[in-house]
Amino acid sequence: MPKSAKRRASQPTGAETLVVVESPAKARSIQKMLGPGYEVRASLGHVVDLPERSLGVDVERDFAPTYEVKKDKKPVVEELKRAAEGKRLLIATDPDREGEAIGWHVARLLGRDPKEPLRVEFHEITPRVVRQAVEAPRPIDQNLVDAQQARRVLDRLLGYNLSPLLSLEFRKRALSAGRVQSVALRLVVEREEAIEAFRPEEYWVLRGVFAVEGGEAPLVATLHEVEGKRLWTGQGEKEGRLHLASEAEAHALAEALRKGSYRVAQVEVRERRKAPPPPFTTSTLQQAASSRLGYTAARTMRIAQRLYEGVDLPEGTVGLITYMRTDSVRVAPEAVAAAREVIGKAFGPEYLPEAPRAYKNRREGVQDAHEAIRPTDPKRTPESVRPYLSEEEYRLYELIWRRFLASQMRDALYEQTAVTLADLEGRYAFRASGSVLRFEGYLRAWGRDAEEEEEPPVPAVPEGVPARLEEVLEERRFTEPPPRYTDASLVKTMEELGIGRPSTYAPTLETLEKRGYVARKGRTLFPTPLGRQVTAYLRERFPQVVAYEFTARMEERLDEVEEGRVPWPKVVWEFYEPFLGELAQVPKKTCPRCGRPLELKVSRYGQFLGCTGYPECTYTEPLERREAEPIGEACPKCGRPLLRKEGRYGTFIACSGYPECDYTRDDGTPTGHTCPKCGGRVLEKRSRKGRPYYKCENNACDFLSFYPLLEEACPACGWPLVKKGEKALCLNPACPEHEPSLLPAPKEAKKGRSRGKGKPPLAPPKDWEELVPFLPGLSPEERRAVEALARGEALARGEALAEEEARLARRALFKLRMRKGKARKEPVRA
Structure with missing residues (x-):
């Protein structure tokens, strides 16, 4: 049986109900649970969105959005329409605003009334729950759809107006602002500013080592009070507390302490219960x-x-x-x-x-x-x-x-002991405390968190007995700056401030890193120079956009839309009206030739600034590429720091030791898949036209797919399957289940003279050192080819460059010399 026939045979035949979900993995799971009476298909996320090249929001008509089917989803929509013919429709997308909106759009595209009972909701994918859900469909919740629609329109109004302004202001490409993104960036920037403004303050801590009569071991206690005043230990308010600010002060007090006679003034033993944390939220x-x-x-x-x-x-x-x-x-x-x-x-x-x-x-x-x-x-x-x-x-x-x-276990029980030692005159008091775990309770399952410091137990001592001060330890300390954010602490702060919701935390952090606004050092996040510049600009020109309280209030208003308590256009207007006022105050960037405003324009080669007076005025200005930014990783070849750089075709990762070290790899969004060829990460990247493709991060590896990778592996060879239309196909050319149509068809040779005919043999370029500064603009393939030519690797072996490698090297040399020539002229495009 042909492979295509086998795949058709695997689809449920005679199905009476079409079930639409978001992802192929979810579709596969639910299909197995529901059986042949149901056909489960995936929409692959949102099938419609606001248009890419226009605002798509009619402000004069209550912010009415104009939706269009996404280019890469047109085949999906056609497949869904064919599959829905003559069938009952059920929408089983995720149980949140986004899932409800996807279902609403799918229902309308398939000609169904969203008010009909076609929405299926479940919070776990198990056979019992899924079967119960399909027996109890409900209408699509318009309030949820409205809340998502309000959120999308808000984000479009902000991004469409602000992102070009940022590019105009900083003359840089690919800058963006967002309702949640910009506020999260402000948090990271302000934490860095607090760290830089921090001035460490010296303080001293005195600890006494006591031999207690009847005690089993020496007791170490910290000086707690001096003549009724508590010591300041670097935290909390200093007012009303004793601050030992210098070695001289600490030493003088230590000498006075040594002259005293002490006793155990108080021993407190109590039970402390620690309740378990609740189950997880996002x-x-x-x-x-x-x-x-x-x-x-x-x-x-x-x-x-x-x-x-x-x-x-x-x-x-x-x-x-x-x-x-x-x-x-x-x-x-x-x-x-x-x-x-x-x-x-x-x-x-x-x-x-x-x-x-x-x-x-x-x-x-x-x-x-x-x-x-x-x-x-x-x-x-x-x-x-x-x-x-x-x-x-x-x-x-x-x-x-x-x-x-x-979360369902008993409390952990501790026995906590606090011992106070005081001199006989009542001037000085030392304190020692510790705890002993008496019953694990929930800790048996959960364990201790890393930030929890375990208190050592205090030796058992009787109350009222004499204690001899054997030694005074003088410890110099300094106050510490606030720590940089990690993913954990930033998400926690966002939640505490009411910024964002469960669905936005992870995408927000990923966007900040992708835009080059923040970078990582280990687990910590710090702002890049660009991130700081953008935040400073937004705080000055658009204070409302990055205001914590206002952003939190907008989230609350979206919740009210979801509950049906307020119409969504009213919420959008509450944001848009003051935003318009701030927008009107921003000075326009003007053309140096004619004085008209400049605007951000897009060509096949990317974004640039152009005069609004075109074609009368042809002034243009290139946008700068982003400066190289550290990513917090070491080069696997030489150990130097890796940088994120920007080339003509987007960002890539390169070694900071270039040209001594030529390590590069692709930059993109990790998909969670492992490359079947080399074990590297598979990244999702975008072509110049915005189309997604999937490539191994290692430039030396040629793994590439123009189709999304599925979670399941090919049963014949173990390679990941890819999705083409509604089919799951194997990408491995050596696999018997491989579909040849997945590979790009070879281009037919053009009739007439060969383009390579009569060209001189390639030799290492003599002007190589002058060309090196322009290498970042090349594609990784072109760069590898021209660098191999410059090193003379093939020539050293007595070989000619392969035809494809030679073609790439010629093209790279042409581009490099063109850029070198342009760099000598005025960098203005007429």
Whole structure:
């Protein structure tokens, strides 16, 4: 049987119901659960959006948006229309604003009334829950759609007006501003400013080593009070406290302490209970994965998406966790009962509280229809599913499983001891405290967090007995600046300030890094010079856009739209009216030739500045490329820092030791896939026309796909399958299941004279040193070819360059010499 016929045969025949979801992995899981009576297809995310090259919002008509089918989704829409003919339609997209909006657009494109009961909602992908959901469809919630529509229109109005202004102001390419993005950037910038403005302050701490009568060991205590005044130890207010600011002050006090006679004034022993943390929300999951596993917020969400959408287990395909975009800590009663059963068997009945724990959401506006993030079946232990998960999936699932069980376990019990030692005159008081864990409780499952400092136990001493001060330790310390943000602390701060929502935390952080506004050093985030310049400009010209309180208020208003309490155009106007006022105050950039305003224009070669008086005035000005920025990684070839640079075809990663070290690799968005050829990361990149393609990060590797990679692997060879239309095909040319149409067709030779005929043989360029500064503008392939030519590698071996390599080298030399010539002239394009 031909392969195409086999694939058609694998599709459900005689299906009466079409179910539309977002992703192929989710479609595959649900198809297996529902069986042949249903045909499940993927929309691959949003199928429509506002137009790319125009505002797409009619401000005069209550901000009415103009939607169009996205270019890369037109085949998907046509496939869905064909599949929907004569079938009942169910929309099973994610249970949030974005999912509701996708469903609304799909229903309208397929000619269905969104008010009909066609929306299916579930928060976990398990056979029981999915089957129950398809039996109880509801109409699409217009309030949710309106909230998403308001959010999209707000973001478009801001980005469409601000992004060109930033490019005009800084004469740089690919700059952007966003309602949440710019405020998050302000947080990072202001933290860096606070660190730079910080001036360390010296303070001294005195500790005494006491031999206590009847004590088992020496007791070390910290000086706590001097004549009724507490010592300032670098934290909190100094007013009313004793500040030992110099060695002389500390030494003089130490001498006075040594002359005193001491006794144990008080011994306090009490029980301290520590309650478990609630189950995960999106933000707390990202924080824990960052601090415990070292995962970025974006990586955490990609892994969680796979765990939610379904994993193949021996008993069938099942989602391992509930929906991962939530700000609720509510848990279904049946899940609590299952967790208590597992706790009793795995840890013992003594770890179970008498009654199940119930958690309340602390913040108003939480979507309580959602549950917290938890395992769909607590009985499915991490070890039992480990053979079916990747290492990163296993580690994240274990984190979620342990957190959920811990949330239903007993408190941890500590015995806390505080000992106060005072001199007989009552002038000086030392204090020592410590704790001993008496019952693990929830810590048995969750363990201690890295930031929790364990207090050493205090030796047992009787109260009222004499104590001899044997030694005074004088310790010089300095106050410390606030720490730089990590993914965990930035997400936590955004949540506390009400900036963004569960679906926006990870994309916001990823955008800041992608735009070159922030960079990483290990796990910490710091602003780049460009990020600081953009924030300074926005604070001066658009203070409302980056105001924490205003941004949080807009999020609350969007929640009110979702609840049906306010019409969405009113919320948009509340933002747009003051934004227009700020926009009108921005001075225009003018043409130096005719005085008319300059504007951002786009050509096939990218963005540039041009006069609005064209064609009467032809003044143009190129935009500068972004300066090279460190990415916080070391070069694998030489160990020097790696930089993110900008070339003609976008950004790429290169060694800072160039030209001594020629290491480069592609820059793009990690897809979570591993290259089947070399083991590197597969990145999603964009062509000059904005079309996505998928490439290995290693430039020495030629793995490339113009089709999105699916989560599942080819059963015949193990390569990742790719999606072409509605088909899942193997990309491996050596695989018997390979589809030849996936590879680009070879170009036919043009009739007539060969373009390469009569060209002189290639030789290393004599002007190489003059050409080196213009290398960053080349594509990685051109750069490799021309650098190999310059080094004379093939010639040294007595070989000629391969035809393709020679073609790339010629083209690169042509570009380099053109740029060298242009650099000698005025950099203005007529």
